Amino acid sequence: MINALRYSNFGGIEQLKWEKIESPEVLAGQIRVRVTAVSINPMDWLIIGNPQMAQQFGVQLPQKFGYDFAGIVDKTSQGVTAYKVGDRVFGTTYDGAASEQIILPVKSDSRHRIVKTPDFITDEIASSLGVAGMTAANCLNTIKLNSDDTVLIGGAAGGVGVFTVQLAKIRGARVIGTSSPSTFDFLRRLGAEPIAYGDQLLTNLQQTEAPKITAAIDLYSHDVVNVALELGVPKEKITSIIMYPPLPEGIKTSTGGAATEEDMKVILEAIQTKQLVVLIAEKFSIQDYEEAIKTQMARHTHGKIVMTLS
Numbered sequence: 001m002i003n004a005l006r007y008s009n010f011g012g013i014e015q016l017k018w019e020k021i022e023s024p025e026v027l028a029g030q031i032r033v034r035v036t037a038v039s040i041n042p043m044d045w046l047i048i049g050n051p052q053m054a055q056q057f058g059v060q061l062p063q064k065f066g067y068d069f070a071g072i073v074d075k076t077s078q079g080v081t082a083y084k085v086g087d088r089v090f091g092t093t094y095d096g097a098a099s100e101q102i103i104l105p106v107k108s109d110s111r112h113r114i115v116k117t118p119d120f121i122t123d124e125i126a127s128s129l130g131v132a133g134m135t136a137a138n139c140l141n142t143i144k145l146n147s148d149d150t151v152l153i154g155g156a157a158g159g160v161g162v163f164t165v166q167l168a169k170i171r172g173a174r175v176i177g178t179s180s181p182s183t184f185d186f187l188r189r190l191g192a193e194p195i196a197y198g199d200q201l202l203t204n205l206q207q208t209e210a211p212k213i214t215a216a217i218d219l220y221s222h223d224v225v226n227v228a229l230e231l232g233v234p235k236e237k238i239t240s241i242i243m244y245p246p247l248p249e250g251i252k253t254s255t256g257g258a259a260t261e262e263d264m265k266v267i268l269e270a271i272q273t274k275q276l277v278v279l280i281a282e283k284f285s286i287q288d289y290e291e292a293i294k295t296q297m298a299r300h301t302h303g304k305i306v307m308t309l310s
Contacts, residue, residue: 001020001021001022001023002020002021002022002023002024002099002100002101003018003019003020003021003099003100004018004019004021004064004096004098004099004100005017005018005064005065005066005098005099005286005289006019006021006062006063006064006065006096006098006099007048007061007062007063007065008061008062009061010048010049010050010051010054010061011048011049012048012049013045013048013290013293013294015048016048016065016289016290016293018286018287018289021099023101024101024102024103025103026075026076026077026103027077027103028077028078028079029077029079029080029105029106029107030076030077030080030103030104030105030106031073031075031076031077031080031083031103031104031106031114032073032074032075032076032101032102032103032104033069033071033072033073033074033089033101033102033103033104034071034072034073034074034100034101035069035070035071035097035098035099035100035101035102035309036070036071036072036123036127036308036309037069037070037071037123037124037126037127037306037307037308037309038065038066038068038069038097038098038127038286038306038307038309039066039068039124039127039128039130039131039132039304039305039306039307040066040068040292040293040296040304040305040306040307041066041067041068041131041132041159041296042159042296042297042299043057043067043131044065044066044067044293045293045296045297047059048065050244052244053243053244056243057094058094058111063096064095064096064097064098064099064102065096065097065098065289066096066097066098066307067092067093067094067096067097067130067131068090068091068092068097068127068128068129068130068131068132069090069091069092069093069097069102069127069130070088070089070090070117070123070124070126070127071088071089071090071102071123072086072087072088072089073085073086073087073088073089074101080106082106083106083116087116088116088117088123088126089114089115089116089117090114090115090117090123090126090127090129090130091104091108091112091113091114091115091130092112092113092130092131092134092256093111093112093113094111094112095111095112098286098289098307100309108261110257113130113134115264118268118272120271120272121268121271121278124280124283124306124308125271125278125280127306128159128278128280128304128306129264129267129268129278130256131160131256132159132160132162132163132256132304133163133256133264133267133278134256134257134259134263134264134267135160135163135241135254135255135256135259136160136161136163136164136167137163137167137256137259137263137264137266137267138254138255138256138258138259138263139160139164139217139219139239139241139254140164140167140168140171140217141254141258141259141263142239142252142254142258143215143216143217143236143237143238143239144236144237145168145171145173145215146171146172146173147171147172147173148173148214149173149174149214149215149237150173150174150175150176150211150212150213150214150215151168151173151174151175151176151213151214151215151216151217152176152177152178152205152213152215152216152217152224152227152228153165153168153175153176153177153178153192153216153217153219153224154177154178154197154216154217154218154219154220154221154223154224154225155178155179155197155218155219155220155221156175156177156178156179156187156190156192156194156219157177157179157183157186157187157302158219158220158299159296159303159304159305160219160241161177161219162190162278162279162302162303163267163276163278164217164219165177165187165190165191165192166190166191166270166275166276166277167266167267167270167276169190169191169192170266170270170275170276173215174193174211175191175192175193176192176193176194176195176205176213177190177192177193177194177195178194178195178196178197178201178220178223178224179194179196179197180196180197181194181196183302186302195208197220197223198223201223201224201227202227202230202231205227205231212231213228213231213233214233214237215228215233215237215238216228216233216237216238216239217238217239217240217254218238218239218240218241218242219240219241219242220242221242222240222242222245222247224240225238225240225247225248225251226248229248235248235250235251236250236252238251238252239251239252239253239254240253240254241253241254241255278303278304279302279303279304280303280304280306281295281301281302281303281304281305282295282301282305282306283305283306283307283308284305284306284307284308285307285308285310286307286308286309288307289307292305292307293305
């Protein structure tokens, strides 16, 4: 038997239980990973309270919590040569990551992504890359961001936003990021030009000396999408990670699942060369999952919330 954090009914986070389940069996073409860290994303707790959203991710109750993980391979099936016991790995799994052990196919597919963890990052950092890093990368790919663009990023100081700002700067784009005024200095350190979010966003952009916006990425609500349309940004240069309510016709959504292995290579190289800093806002033990999730839900932290498993 092993412990796992999972829910058997939809609702609030009170549905989550750290409980005993059967140890997973390793089948042909699979490996077993002893999980050491799980990072939290908004989608993790939003899905618990939204059966319609859960359906999009193939949730079948009972469902283990979380998608991002890092850990160590502790068992392989016969014939597996790509991984060996003791290898550090990280990635995402739609089957749920918050468990002492998880089973993964050796070959990544639409529901699982696995990457060997390089020596220059910790498991906590590795566990933060799968959803947030790849979602940020796909946002840039969707709008074909380049060095000629000035991009408006909504929710620029959040978990995905921190990656998006830095990756956009690496591409040479000029970045304007929305946040609360108390976060302006933080965004400036990332290389973004901050502007206050809210009802006055359009007016603020029109009244400042900000350059013409040529692209937009909305990571928090549809406000930036609507403002970008008002400013005449072409629809193909606008994207959002917020699927509900439905976006205006012609605006594409972006998800981490659509990013590529090459995108992850770019992220890892940027971390190694110190062009990209992965910020861990707070770490919690998995037993303190309720406090960890509530901290992430408040959305006042700069960077990722990580739960560790001993």
